[in-house]
Amino acid sequence: MxxxxxxxxxxxxxxxxxxxxxxxxxxxxxxxxxxxxxxxxxxxxxxxxxxxxxxxxxxxxxxxxxxxxxxxxxxxxxxxxxxxxxxxxxxxxxxxxxxxxxxxxxxxxxxxxxxxxxxxxxxxxxxxxxxxxxxxxxxxxxxxxxxxxxxxxxxxxxxxxxxxxxxxxxxxxxxxxxxxxxxxxxxxxxxxxxxxxxxxxxxxxxxxxxxxxxxxxxxxxxxxxxxxxxxxxxxxxxxxxxxxxxxxxxxxxxxxxxxxxxxxxxxxxxxxxxxxxxxxxxxxxxxxxxxxxxxxxxxxxxxxxxxxxxxxxxxxxxxxxxxxxxxxxxxxxxxxxxxxxxxxxxxxxxxxxxxxxxxxxxxxxxxxxxxxxxxxxxxxFVRQPPPNPAALPFFTSFSPGVGRLWFVRGIKVMQTDDGWTDVDKNCSLGDLAWPRVALQWEHGEHEDALPELSSELCMTDAWLGGSSLQLTSSTPGSDAEDAFFRVSGCLFKH
Missing domain, CATH: 3.20.20.80 (Glycosidases)
Incomplete structure (x- = not known):
């Protein structure tokens, strides 16, 4: 041609x-x-x-x-x-x-x-x-x-x-x-x-x-x-x-x-x-x-x-x-x-x-x-980090390489009947999120029981791509005036 x-x-x-x-x-x-x-x-x-x-x-x-x-x-x-x-x-x-x-x-x-x-x-x-x-x-x-x-x-x-x-x-x-x-x-x-x-x-x-x-x-x-x-x-x-x-x-x-x-x-x-x-x-x-x-x-x-x-x-x-x-x-x-x-x-x-x-x-x-x-x-086996972000920038959309929908900036732009597979989209799912989310009190300041936090992949909502990581928290209530907790930190160990 x-x-x-x-x-x-x-x-x-x-x-x-x-x-x-x-x-x-x-x-x-x-x-x-x-x-x-x-x-x-x-x-x-x-x-x-x-x-x-x-x-x-x-x-x-x-x-x-x-x-x-x-x-x-x-x-x-x-x-x-x-x-x-x-x-x-x-x-x-x-x-x-x-x-x-x-x-x-x-x-x-x-x-x-x-x-x-x-x-x-x-x-x-x-x-x-x-x-x-x-x-x-x-x-x-x-x-x-x-x-x-x-x-x-x-x-x-x-x-x-x-x-x-x-x-x-x-x-x-x-x-x-x-x-x-x-x-x-x-x-x-x-x-x-x-x-x-x-x-x-x-x-x-x-x-x-x-x-x-x-x-x-x-x-x-x-x-x-x-x-x-x-x-x-x-x-x-x-x-x-x-x-x-x-x-x-x-x-x-x-x-x-x-x-x-x-x-x-x-x-x-x-x-x-x-x-x-x-x-x-x-x-x-x-x-x-x-x-x-x-x-x-x-x-x-x-x-x-x-x-x-x-x-x-x-x-x-x-x-x-x-x-x-x-x-x-x-x-x-x-x-x-x-x-x-x-x-x-x-x-x-x-x-x-x-x-x-x-x-x-x-x-x-x-x-x-x-x-x-x-x-x-x-x-x-030793859990290994990905390459140094200075050499290879780190990015994840919490994708296992499959999905049912596709989102761009939180907007659904594609929907399928049977789903899709694209291994090229496979990226980290958060190595500290499975099988149970690894939680700890900030600075180890509390002796109270940690809240329960579970993880799952969500294929019905995402910011970019076909999935997101959904975290669900469960914690007992408290009447104390200073009662609060904050979940923060990272889901990856590099």
Whole structure:
């Protein structure tokens, strides 16, 4: 089409939400494309004062939701709202290359969280898996090449460069590397793969920034066999060494996290390509409970207690956290508001502290492992502030990224029948407002009981956007002449 007096060709791969093969990625790279506008750059968080956060394990959330790309602009969809506890978020799907939607990337970056895409090779991906290492091969017009005595594989930086360029142009921060198909080249192919991971790391940090990550998922081992280990050991160490981090499979028995820690501590630091610590190892937990200790769901705390991010220092990789939505959405009486209550209960605990929590039954055949009462996921991690407002101005409209109406300066300008979802609008909901508003007397001057204050999201009234935070107060009356109270302060802890 004509544009400013020139011919402009639209590359159909410029805005592809994902790529089904490496050849699709090559086709994208053949036409000029520009960095996507409107994607917020990553800004790191400030160090939390008084907390040895650098010695504590971190939280990685892997968002595997119905194949990905399911957000509907004309319906209320799942969104994630616990960024202060999360350090890295992976947008996962079963396409060869998963590109996080820009709205998800903005929501993460707004809170100082890295956003990763996924590079995955499953049962049908063996040919592409080999192509990744040797590069895009030219088509031969004279027939197949004649083999020579040297059977070693070449190592090409081609796809390391393209994947880093893709991350730069779409504004995300790296990849989860999920190689779930056997490597027929055996040791030769795994050796080259480990070297290729180093190339990808270098290209990502060069093109995206020093914060970029390439995280290896526990899958194939050094022999080329597909054998999940459920922990770090000498079979998968060659892939951990060049990567930013290691994401274990989730079917481990209770003693495996401590074995992983012991194995890591036994390693000679000079053998690692860069300094690493226990928090670079993310121990997997499936929230659906498929083979996970504790049975997933509200039993996740049992698995996290063995990983022990606070004292042992291992990190947690939470897989399929949208279980709260998927497992409940077809049940009678399900609404977005019911889900939000259910979701908060898993992450923050119930609004009523005395409310009983139904836990999943122990896995069949698993030895008894005593645990205390339910603990919400957030209780295991440091609540992190968003980036410094001097670097990234802080703004919130108390939006979970969904709504039913839209307001501008308090005036309703849009109304929908089924609601809307726009993850780009997701912002802080007030980290001190849930599950119960944190109240205290000013300067600690009173010994009287604090008034009761509850919080909820209101989607029927707002100043800007689709929602507001509604606080409801209840306090006993008094006949004293000097009786008064004032609710003030902040709903955020920075």
């Amino acid at each position: 004509p544009l400013n007096g020139t011919n402009h060709t639209v590359n159909v791969f410029d805005d592809s939400p994902y790529f089904k093969s490496l050849s699709d990625l090559d086709a994208w790279a053949k036409s000029p494309s520009n960095k996507l506008k409107g994607v917020m750059p990553y800004h790191s968080r400030e160090v939390v004062e008084g907390v040895q956060a650098h010695n504590r394990g971190k939280l990685l959330v892997c968002h595997d939701y119905k194949g990905g790309y399911t957000e509907s602009p004309s319906a209320l969809s799942y969104t994630f709202n616990f960024w202060p506890y999360c350090d890295t978020f992976i947008y996962f799907s079963h396409h060869r290359i998963t590109v996080p939607p820009s709205g998800w990337t903005n929501a993460a970056h707004r809170n100082g969280v890295r956003m990763l895409g996924t590079l995955i090779f499953e049962s049908s991906g063996e040919e592409d898996c080999l192509r990744l290492l040797v590069g895009a091969l030219p088509k031969c017009k004279t027939g197949p090449a004649i083999p020579h005595g040297d059977t070693s594989l070449p190592l090409s930086p081609h796809y390391a460069y393209l994947l880093a360029e893709l991350a730069y142009q779409r504004g995300f921060d790296g990849y989860l590397l999920n190689f779930e198909c056997p490597l027929r080249g055996r040791l030769e192919q795994t050796r080259i793969l480990a070297a290729w991971i180093s190339l990808l790391e270098i290209e990502l940090k060069r093109r995206v920034g020093s914060h970029a990550e390439a995280i290896w998922y526990d899958s194939v081992v050094l022999t080329g066999d597909l054998r999940w280990q459920d922990r770090l050991n000498h079979y998968n160490l060659p892939f951990f060494i060049p990567s930013s981090g290691f994401f274990t499979n989730y079917t481990w028995p209770p003693h495996y996290p401590s074995l992983t820690a012991q194995y890591f501590i036994s390693l000679d630091p000079t053998h690692l390509s860069r300094p690493k610590s226990l928090h670079n190892i993310f121990v997997g937990i499936d929230v659906w409970g498929r083979g996970s200790h504790g049975g997933g769901g509200f039993g996740c705390y049992k698995a996290i207690s063995h990983i022990d991010p606070q004292f042992l220092g291992l990190s947690v990789a939470l897989f399929g956290q949208a279980w709260t939505w998927e497992s409940e959405q077809d049940k009678p009486g399900w609404t977005w508001d019911a889900w939000w209550t259910y979701e908060r209960k898993l992450w923050l605990g119930p609004t009523n502290e005395s409310e009983p929590i139904t836990l999943p039954p122990p896995r069949e055949g698993e030895p008894e492992c005593p645990h205390g009462p339910f603990l919400p996921i957030s209780s295991f």
